[in-house]
Amino acid sequence: AQSVSQHNHHVILSEAASLELGCNYSYGGTVNLFWYVQYPGQHLQLLLKYFSGDPLVKGIKGFEAEFIKSKFSFNLRKPSVQWSDTAEYFCAVNNYNNNDMRFGAGTRLTVKP
């Protein structure tokens, strides 16, 4: 069964620092890839997604992610974080041929003002 690994449980940064959150998945076939964000007390919202085409994907709020097929990775990046980016971030993978979406355990990001 496919699985998703997020390398960091909790990341603490100061404002203006750069961010990279790791995500690796185990499935070898064609996949759709997602990053979702959950702000405190809220439901999950889509940050960005990759289905095909340019492996560098740009999302909302200045986030981007790069799909590296050879490494089974889809890392999330932001050049300069803000206090309002404090949230939990989830990587998710959907096998192209079925409906079983798998989520990583999440990375909690705390940005200090």
Place this chain on the structure above:
Amino acid sequence: NAGVTQTPKFRILKIGQSMTLQCTQDMNHNYMYWYRQDPGMGLKLIYYSVGAGITDKGEVPNGYNVSRSTTEDFPLRLELAAPSQTSVYFCASRPSGEAYEQYFGPGTRLTVT
């Protein structure tokens, strides 16, 4: 439109009680999903449905049941509540086709004591 709505927002159950978590979407999405979210574990898929009358098990279906009699509604039933079912439950939906992300509801926080 309201998107994905869930009721109730909070519920406390005693062990052995039963209840139904309601989920409704007004986007005419064929695909609907139920997840549970536990701290440090990410989201686990309980059940999903690809259309009215069709449901299938996800990663953690034991102790739960679902039905899908209409496109709009996808209720989740707990028959004999157990402390292990204490969690936050999220419902999600998406359109048919491969290139779509899931839209999430606000969640139901359930405590079983």
